[in-house]
Amino acid sequence: MGALLSRRGLLVGAAAGAVGVALGGRVASAAVVPGAADWMGALGSSTPLTRVSIPGTHGSGTRVGGAAVANQDLSIGEQLAAGVRFLDIRCRLFEGSFSLHHSSFYQRLNFDDVLVACRDFLAAHPGEVVLMRVKQEYSTESDAAFGAVFAGYAQRYPGLLRTGSAVPSVGEARGQVVVVSDNGGVPGIGWNSPAVDLSDDYDIATLADLENRKWPGVAAHFDAARAAGAEKLFITFTSSWGWALWPRDADRAIWPKVSGYLDALETAVVGVVPVDFTTAAKARQVYRLNFGR
Numbered sequence: 001m002g003a004l005l006s007r008r009g010l011l012v013g014a015a016a017g018a019v020g021v022a023l024g025g026r027v028a029s030a031a032v033v034p035g036a037a038d039w040m041g042a043l044g045s046s047t048p049l050t051r052v053s054i055p056g057t058h059g060s061g062t063r064v065g066g067a068a069v070a071n072q073d074l075s076i077g078e079q080l081a082a083g084v085r086f087l088d089i090r091c092r093l094f095e096g097s098f099s100l101h102h103s104s105f106y107q108r109l110n111f112d113d114v115l116v117a118c119r120d121f122l123a124a125h126p127g128e129v130v131l132m133r134v135k136q137e138y139s140t141e142s143d144a145a146f147g148a149v150f151a152g153y154a155q156r157y158p159g160l161l162r163t164g165s166a167v168p169s170v171g172e173a174r175g176q177v178v179v180v181s182d183n184g185g186v187p188g189i190g191w192n193s194p195a196v197d198l199s200d201d202y203d204i205a206t207l208a209d210l211e212n213r214k215w216p217g218v219a220a221h222f223d224a225a226r227a228a229g230a231e232k233l234f235i236t237f238t239s240s241w242g243w244a245l246w247p248r249d250a251d252r253a254i255w256p257k258v259s260g261y262l263d264a265l266e267t268a269v270v271g272v273v274p275v276d277f278t279t280a281a282k283a284r285q286v287y288r289l290n291f292g293r
Contacts, residue, residue: 033288036083036280041127043290045171048230049178052170053290054131055283056086056274058239061114065105068246071239071276076109076117083283085130086235086272089114090137093146098153101138115157118177122160126175131272133191135182147185163187167195167233180233189233197224197232197271205242207253214240215257222261225271234271251276259285267292 034042043052057079059071074082091098091111098111118130136146154161162168162176167189179188180196189195199221204214218236225234238258240250255275262270262285273286 033284033291033293036283036287037081037125038127039083039287039290040085040129040170040174041125043170045169045174047170049129049131049167049170049173050228050230050233050271051269053268053270053286054085054272055083055278055286056088056131056235056272057084057278058088058237058274058276059102060084060087060089061100061107061109062090062102062105064107065102067248069102069105071102071247073277074279076114077121079278080117080121080128080130082278082280083287084278085128085287086274087114087118087130087132088135088274089132090135091146092137093139093141093149096149098149104138111153115153115160115177119157119160122175122177128175129170129173130177131180132177133180133182134186134188135191143183143185145185146183147187150183150186165189165193165195195231195233197221197228197234199235200237202237202240203242204240204245204250206244209242210240210245210250210253215254218254218258219261222270226268228269235274236271237274239274239276247276255282262286262289265289 057072060076060079062069062071063073064070072079076087090101092101100107100109100111100114122128122130134150154163160177162173162178165188168178179186180191181188182191199217201214201217204210218238221234221236225236228234238254239247241247242250268289270286270289275282
């Protein structure tokens, strides 16, 4: 689908290009880091999404199931308001609709809840873009069946979901949800396509594994994103789970390392960074890399 651009969104993008110093399409301003709700509105419209540092969440709807399962404290709407622009949405196809699951745990959310939160946020902040991974979880329906239900949602939310296979620029996608498809029946940027460079080493059993394998892999992927051109969308999950290392403990162990890496940079492109238990402060550490300090 084409980009959905409001007059306000166009004005925001134009203003962003007229202030600061344009550097590779990004607007560099040492004086001001935009607020969490509108930071993408300050990016130049020609900036490829592949060259933006984007805070995200892993298991974005997963708040139910106890300490072994939960990945987030904030609701979808609260995440967006905090600066998050990538959502990891896992859907069970059940009785003709999508319910959000993490493994067998129903999250007391449905896909409509997610789309309404995104629609309302983007209506209030039309300069923004949301990327959304869509994956089938805890159901084993065919790709065709899953895709047919997704198509029904797209029809009910006209203009909201951008389902092209190419990664757009910021300006092309303002006001829309860019679908990153992890299902063969759902159109969008292919999760396993050449357009995406993914790091998601999630099966981390112990703190020793986190120290010796998970964190070095995350740091190396950040390094690769910084050195890359605009051809690929880099996605680096900091999250993990293991029999002796549940999500919150894993996050407490890895986030200081991630934070130290990011804080050492002035401006940089690290790509999409989905995390567990996001906060406004965590999100800002990622998106401020587009602007400086």
